[in-house]
Amino acid sequence: MRFRWKRESRMLSAVMEDYIKAIYAIRSDGQERVSTSALADYLDVTAPTVSSMLKKLEERGLVDREEYKGVTLTEEGELVALEILRHHRLLEAFLTERLDYDWADVHDEADRLEHHVSDELTDRIAEALGNPGVDPHGDPIPDADLSLPEPGDTIRLATVAEGEPVVVRRIRHQGDEELRYLADAGIRPGVELEVVDVAPFGMVTAEIPGGEQSLPEEIARLIEVVPAAEADELEA
Amino acid sequence: MRFRWKRESRMLSAVMEDYIKAIYAIRSDGQERVSTSALADYLDVTAPTVSSMLKKLEERGLVDREEYKGVTLTEEGELVALEILRHHRLLEAFLTERLDYDWADVHDEADRLEHHVSDELTDRIAEALGNPGVDPHGDPIPDADLSLPEPGDTIRLATVAEGEPVVVRRIRHQGDEELRYLADAGIRPGVELEVVDVAPFGMVTAEIPGGEQSLPEEIARLIEVVPAAEADELEA
DNA sequence: TGCAGGGTTTAGATAAGTCTAATTCGCGAA
DNA sequence: TTCGCGAATTAGACTTATCTAAACCCTGCA
Numbered sequence: 001m002r003f004r005w006k007r008e009s010r011m012l013s014a015v016m017e018d019y020i021k022a023i024y025a026i027r028s029d030g031q032e033r034v035s036t037s038a039l040a041d042y043l044d045v046t047a048p049t050v051s052s053m054l055k056k057l058e059e060r061g062l063v064d065r066e067e068y069k070g071v072t073l074t075e076e077g078e079l080v081a082l083e084i085l086r087h088h089r090l091l092e093a094f095l096t097e098r099l100d101y102d103w104a105d106v107h108d109e110a111d112r113l114e115h116h117v118s119d120e121l122t123d124r125i126a127e128a129l130g131n132p133g134v135d136p137h138g139d140p141i142p143d144a145d146l147s148l149p150e151p152g153d154t155i156r157l158a159t160v161a162e163g164e165p166v167v168v169r170r171i172r173h174q175g176d177e178e179l180r181y182l183a184d185a186g187i188r189p190g191v192e193l194e195v196v197d198v199a200p201f202g203m204v205t206a207e208i209p210g211g212e213q214s215l216p217e218e219i220a221r222l223i224e225v226v227p228a229a230e231a232d233e234l235e236a
Numbered sequence: 237m238r239f240r241w242k243r244e245s246r247m248l249s250a251v252m253e254d255y256i257k258a259i260y261a262i263r264s265d266g267q268e269r270v271s272t273s274a275l276a277d278y279l280d281v282t283a284p285t286v287s288s289m290l291k292k293l294e295e296r297g298l299v300d301r302e303e304y305k306g307v308t309l310t311e312e313g314e315l316v317a318l319e320i321l322r323h324h325r326l327l328e329a330f331l332t333e334r335l336d337y338d339w340a341d342v343h344d345e346a347d348r349l350e351h352h353v354s355d356e357l358t359d360r361i362a363e364a365l366g367n368p369g370v371d372p373h374g375d376p377i378p379d380a381d382l383s384l385p386e387p388g389d390t391i392r393l394a395t396v397a398e399g400e401p402v403v404v405r406r407i408r409h410q411g412d413e414e415l416r417y418l419a420d421a422g423i424r425p426g427v428e429l430e431v432v433d434v435a436p437f438g439m440v441t442a443e444i445p446g447g448e449q450s451l452p453e454e455i456a457r458l459i460e461v462v463p464a465a466e467a468d469e470l471e472a
Numbered sequence: 473t474g475c476a477g478g479g480t481t482t483a484g485a486t487a488a489g490t491c492t493a494a495t496t497c498g499c500g501a502a
Numbered sequence: 503t504t505c506g507c508g509a510a511t512t513a514g515a516c517t518t519a520t521c522t523a524a525a526c527c528c529t530g531c532a
């Protein structure tokens with residue numbers, strides 16, 4: 001069943017789409033209801049601005065709002081979020097695979113374009129790439145029906161035992177600096193590595209093809225991995 | 237010499253870019269000075285709207301304005317126009333060549349995206365395509381330094397003598413309908429054809445690979461061709 | 473139980489881009 | 503030379519998205 005005809009007739013402004021995306025992102029980070037101030041922080045605008053925008057989103061039926069408490073996405077709001085996510089992640093994948101972008105640099109370009117590519121173009125990109133299930137950071141890409149593939153089970157690199165070979169599956173991120181750091185370290189989805197040392201203050205040292213890398217704990221915590229054995233299984 | 241750093245620091249709104257593009261397009265159609273009403277027509281807004289926008293563009297140094305007379309692009313305005321043209325035409329070329337779009341359908345998608353692709357992305361697209369000199373309609377693409385390749389000499393199909401084989405070089409257009417018409421007729425840049433008949437009221441019948449096509453004169457006038465002999469020369 | 477402080481909302485202003493209605497300008501015809 | 507008409511501009515209002523300042527709500531601590 002497809003609801004694709006809806007989005008382009010919905011005609012949300014890019015700004016509104018950004019609010020929906022932000023609510024989705026913050027919500028995914030744990031909170032059930034998303035607060036005005038959390039959104040203000042995330043979007044770098046003032047609280048009154050958020051407050052008035054939330055009222056508009058409520059009128060449009062995209063969020064449920066409880067005064068002084070916060071908002072949640074309605075079913076329709078959820079679909080909008082998933083559509084933007086699909087655009088964003090497919091753009092990232094395309095830029096990386098077909099236009100030779102570094103996977104740590106695609107975020108900004110995708111952020112601007114995601115609001116302006118048609119669903120038609122998005123679908124063509126998906127097809128050209130063979131309908132990939134994940135983007136270059138390992139984040140799952142909603143399919144054309146907007147259902148989000150369940151990512152397989154992963155564990156955080158920070159919790160891996162020394163000596164166990166693992167394969168990087170996904171890099172969680174908000175800002176670009178962490179991605180840059182990891183890209184420079186040669187750590188990206190698909191890379192096999194092995195923790196060789198965990199220092200007292202959380203510095204994790206891992207062996208990767210081509211050398212060793214030391215990572216601060218807060219960076220290591222962004223890396224999701226699976227045991228190498230398990231990864232091999234999936235290849236086959 | 238490159239001036240590329242300028243555009244993205246100029247930070248024009250998409251709307252302003254559309255006005256610049258419109259002035260460029262109307263100017264290319266003959267007029268030296270572009271009138272308020274011509275712009276209002278072209279952009280489908282009212283004259284007062286254009287008037288106030290032209291004042292802003294003048295303040296930004298993008299147009300020279302003579303009250304009650306019209307505007308011309310300044311040197312900087314010209315560069316903006318060429319940058320947008322480069323974005324637009326490379327996008328069209330890319331969508332057609334790499335994402336299997338029909339060359340008659342790419343216009344709208346490119347119109348939306350041209351304001352949001354970075355120069356970086358534009359350059360990567362150009363490189364991926366081998367720095368093409370023309371877009372799918374045969375329109376010249378400004379290079380990275382924003383100089384516009386001189387298109388070779390062409391003649392209008394409407395003026396071609398019966399029996400002379402020619403090759404289509406370029407399709408001039410404003411709306412999409414003519415492009416659709418020609419695409420459906422199988423006439424596009426690169427196709428070889430021969431005029432077999434010109435009827436009293438300007439209906440032009442041409443033989444193309446795969447059959448014959450009759451075209452109204454106003455459509456035939458949009459088609460620029462070169463003698464087949466000349467075209468072969470350039471291939472070699 | 474009440475109040476202080478922090479988060480939220482309301483009120484009112486601003487900037488961009490658009491509109492309609494009213495005014496002004498410029499130029500060709502009488 | 504002047505009149506009148508069409509084109510251009512000015513005036514003022516509306517919408518979207520933003521801000522600051524002020525008022526309001528809620529809750530945890532005394």
